[in-house]
Amino acid sequence: MNRQQIIKAVTEKTGISRKDTAKVFSSIFETILKSLEKEESVRLMNFGSFTVKTYKPRKGYNPASKIVVQLPERKAIRFKLAKRATSKSLK
């Protein structure tokens, strides 16, 4: 499923125009990203939470070339589904 299909489903369900739905759609995800860029978690009830996890710098070793490299600090987004978000099949 992609952006297009979600917007279509939402307009059918809410009766709100495609144009306004698309605007709100874009704005929501831009807002979420901006928050994450500031390393501020985003928690959405009945859906899930996005948090920024920082991985410490570490030494990496390539066993083939036997070269040790210093890997810099790394950040990644973690998503956790809300417990009550969905049926029990997904946890």
Added chain:
Amino acid sequence: MNRQQIIKAVTEKTGISRKDTAKVFSSIFETILKSLEKEESVRLMNFGSFTVKTYKPRKGYNPASKIVVQLPERKAIRFKLAKRATSKSLK
């Protein structure tokens, strides 16, 4: 950041009413969840993708009680940030 704060930011940015924004907001995340419940991935350009990962059933061992248990198949949502979603600090 939570639902409330995102809706506020979106209404300020788009000029669309709080009521309509809230409706679209709820509908978007319900639609995403429904798709994931059907194990259909959701890919949002410039944001990221949600996929359902299935973990095979496996044996679990509790070293304290020395009991081996059969762990059932498990499903979880994986989120991957789009490459072009954000500044280089988050990957």
